[in-house]
Amino acid sequence: MKNKSLLxxxxxxxxxxxxxxxxxxxxxxxxxxTFLEIGIGANANAMGDAYVTRAADATSIYWNPAGIxxxxxxxxxxxxxxxxxxxxxxxxxxxxxxxxxxxxxxxFTSLSMPDQKVRTVAQPxxxxxxxxxxxxxxxxxxxxxxxxxxxxxxxxxxxQESIWHESSSAFxxxxxxxxxxxxxGGMMIGASISNFGTPMQLSGIDTRTFAxxxxxxxxxxxxxxxxxxxxxxxxxxxFRIGVSTNAIKTDNYRWxxxxxxxxxxxxxxxxxxxxxxxxxxxxxxxxxxxxIYFVDPNTGTADKSFFRQPLYTGEGGLSFGIGLNAKMLFxxxxxxxxxxxxxxxxxxxxxxxxVGIQF
Numbered sequence: 001m002k003n004k005s006l007l008x009x010x011x012x013x014x015x016x017x018x019x020x021x022x023x024x025x026x027x028x029x030x031x032x033x034t035f036l037e038i039g040i041g042a043n044a045n046a047m048g049d050a051y052v053t054r055a056a057d058a059t060s061i062y063w064n065p066a067g068i069x070x071x072x073x074x075x076x077x078x079x080x081x082x083x084x085x086x087x088x089x090x091x092x093x094x095x096x097x098x099x100x101x102x103x104x105x106x107x108f109t110s111l112s113m114p115d116q117k118v119r120t121v122a123q124p125x126x127x128x129x130x131x132x133x134x135x136x137x138x139x140x141x142x143x144x145x146x147x148x149x150x151x152x153x154x155x156x157x158x159x160q161e162s163i164w165h166e167s168s169s170a171f172x173x174x175x176x177x178x179x180x181x182x183x184x185g186g187m188m189i190g191a192s193i194s195n196f197g198t199p200m201q202l203s204g205i206d207t208r209t210f211a212x213x214x215x216x217x218x219x220x221x222x223x224x225x226x227x228x229x230x231x232x233x234x235x236x237x238x239f240r241i242g243v244s245t246n247a248i249k250t251d252n253y254r255w256x257x258x259x260x261x262x263x264x265x266x267x268x269x270x271x272x273x274x275x276x277x278x279x280x281x282x283x284x285x286x287x288x289x290x291x292i293y294f295v296d297p298n299t300g301t302a303d304k305s306f307f308r309q310p311l312y313t314g315e316g317g318l319s320f321g322i323g324l325n326a327k328m329l330f331x332x333x334x335x336x337x338x339x340x341x342x343x344x345x346x347x348x349x350x351x352x353x354x355v356g357i358q359f
Contacts, residue, residue: 031266032200032233033159033170035111035135039063039290040091041079042354046321046340047274048288050258052242053178053190057336057356058093061105061141064176064192064240065153068095068103069143073334077356084347087113095141102144105155109137118164131164139174149180157197159235166204172197172235185246194238201232237265254278268293284323290342291317318343321352333359 041059044051051063058077060067079091093107112134117126136159143153155174160167176192207230212222242260249255260272274288321340328335338354 027266029266030233031236032168033135033137033161033195034236034266035089035109036137036159036172036195037236037238037264038081038083038089038111040093040109041077042321042338042340042352043276043284043286043323044274045081045342045352046286046288046319046323046338047258047276048272048290048317048319050242050244050260050272050274050288052176052192052240052260053188053244053258055178057358058095058105058107059091059354061093061095061107061139061155062091064178064190065105065141065155065174066143066151066176066178066190066192067153068105068141069145069151069153070178071095071097071103071358073097073358075356075358077354079352079354081350081352083111083350084344085113087111102142105139105141105143107137107139107141107155109135109139111135133163135159135161141174143176151178152176153178157195159197159200161200161202163202164204165206166202166230168200168202170198170200170235183245185249187243187245189241189243191239191241194240195235196237197235199232199234202230203227234265239263252280254281282325284325284338286323286340287318287320289317290319328357333357 039045039049040062041051041057043056044054044059044063054060054063055067055070058068058075059079074097075095077093081089083089088111090110090112091108093105095103095105097103113132115130115132118129118131119126137157139155139157141153141155143151145151153176157172157174158169159172160169172195174192174194175196176190178188178190181187181189207228208225209228210223210225212220213224214220240260240262242258244256244258247255247257254277256276258274262270262272271292272288272290273292274286277285319340319342321338323336323338325334325336327333334357336356340352342350342352344350
């Protein structure tokens with residue numbers, strides 16, 4: 001009953017906050033580097049991206065950098081996903097434990113696609129040239145425990161997007177906190193702000209062209225160079241706050257429930273819900289639901305009544321997965337394999353794969 005009351009109170013408080021904060025414009029498509037909003041790690045993806053309070057492995061660098069302060073061993077994780085529209089998402093993270101000095105993390109994110117034909121109106125089947133597009137992010141993180149219950153973490157990131165001959169770059173900062181309580185079976189409360197940084201603006205040789213200042217003047221030069229200003233766009237700033245608790249915890253079993261509330265600068269506020277069942281911390285079953293809206297994402301309207309505000313869901317959202325955690329042969333190091341599947345409705349499902357080693 002206590003756990004049910006906790007979840008009910010959190011949902012009610014989130015309803016109250018969003019009732020006064022909702023606007024009728026989602027701002028979708030108004031930020032650059034939206035690949036930074038793709039959730040990292042098959043374990044987190046299986047839980048509906050409800051992971052801001054979890055500190056299970058190096059993927060905490062992405063969700064909440066404060067989480068890596070709780071890792072007791074060095075950890076390395078590699079993630080691969082066959083993302084939407086034949087793109088590939090790859091991520092790698094490393095956490096080094098430094099004892100009383102805290103923990104240090106490094107991460108690399110890449111979103112890539114196969115080379116595509118250059119097509120023009122005159123040559124719709126291709127000119128014989130090919131172009132590529134891709135995004136990368138490099139991060140350095142630091143986290144430490146300030147008390148036996150409270151930790152804080154930071155990540156500095158370099159971000160780059162490119163398409164054919166054009167590219168843009170930016171720097172950003174992630175900040176996270178994590179607090180452990182003795183309530184409701186060891187409830188964890190976490191919050192993070194991601195992608196607070198500089199705007200991005202594409203530039204390259206294809207933005208350079210030539211013009212004639214005054215074509216009515218005989219002999220005027222028609223090769224005056226100038227550059228096209230493509231405009232600048234901000235990063236997808238995202239505020240997350242979450243709470244998790246162990247509904248069941250024995251020597252052999254653990255059932256964890258997490259609820260995260262998200263406030264992005266390019267979409268409506270949403271909720272993510274996830275759960276994980278663990279057997280001897282060896283075998284894991286996970287499920288969750290991603291992007292529960294407080295407003296209808298198609299119309300931007302919502303019932304403002306306090307306890308009658310309806311919920312809406314985005315495209316797809318249901319996810320599930322499994323995980324295995326075992327010691328390596330002839331070693332005391334742990335290796336974990338995770339798999340997740342997430343439904344994207346008309347965009348088909350997406351699969352995530354992760355492997356991690358604690359040493």
